[in-house]
Amino acid sequence: MSATSPQRIPPTVSTGTDRRKSTRFASGQAASCRPTGGTDVTPVRIKDVSKQGVGLLSARRFEMGSVLLVELGDAAPHPATALARVVRLARESDGTWNIGCMFFRELTKEDFGAFQTKGKSSSPGDRRANVRLPVNRMASCRRHTPGAISRWPVEVKDESSEGLGLLCHVEVEQDAKLRVDLPAEGEGAPRKIIVQVVRRVQEADGRWLLGCTICPK
Numbered sequence: 001m002s003a004t005s006p007q008r009i010p011p012t013v014s015t016g017t018d019r020r021k022s023t024r025f026a027s028g029q030a031a032s033c034r035p036t037g038g039t040d041v042t043p044v045r046i047k048d049v050s051k052q053g054v055g056l057l058s059a060r061r062f063e064m065g066s067v068l069l070v071e072l073g074d075a076a077p078h079p080a081t082a083l084a085r086v087v088r089l090a091r092e093s094d095g096t097w098n099i100g101c102m103f104f105r106e107l108t109k110e111d112f113g114a115f116q117t118k119g120k121s122s123s124p125g126d127r128r129a130n131v132r133l134p135v136n137r138m139a140s141c142r143r144h145t146p147g148a149i150s151r152w153p154v155e156v157k158d159e160s161s162e163g164l165g166l167l168c169h170v171e172v173e174q175d176a177k178l179r180v181d182l183p184a185e186g187e188g189a190p191r192k193i194i195v196q197v198v199r200r201v202q203e204a205d206g207r208w209l210l211g212c213t214i215c216p217k
Helices: 109-115
Strands: 024-026 030-035 042-049 053-058 067-072 081-091 097-103 133-143 152-159 163-168 177-182 191-202 208-214
Touching: 030 053, 042 109, 042 152, 053 081, 152 177, 163 177, 163 191
Parallel strands: none
Antiparallel strands: 024 042, 030 042, 030 067, 042 053, 053 097, 067 081, 081 097, 133 152, 133 177, 152 163, 163 208, 177 191, 191 208
């Protein structure tokens, strides 16, 4: 098998928590998804895929039964989207969500090939291993220290399962921990994420662009 061939995952016995009976293939590439009827896009990573379903890794929880529009990122061989329903949900040890979804219709041969394409490795200078996708929505933020109550608005520029990119007017020191309160989006609930600043750059307009990693809970 060549280095670029998709890794075949042996089929497992179906249980009440795994409804996909067809063979799954590991992927690892970047994608995005949003609830149907919503506009908030969440970056995800394709964990594995079969012609009937897909496994997603996400920093955001989606409720059971939610209908998602899944769209592949720029690294895919061709644009591909699919409608899928959340049928399985599990929290990983790193805090991300493993989301099992069933497609509403079986993928075409071309789209299936695009979904199972191997993801690209991140650049050596990027401490967030997962590919970041743009978000561009407002949230609130405060220091994650005892007694800290002062909040300020931030713009979430991008998100991966391991980090956030934040843009704000407040200068925050390197390695500071922040609590980011994300408002509800689509069918989801509000989220609270604790992050640590690992990179900061001052923009021409005086605002600070903060690269943050998500702290384990």
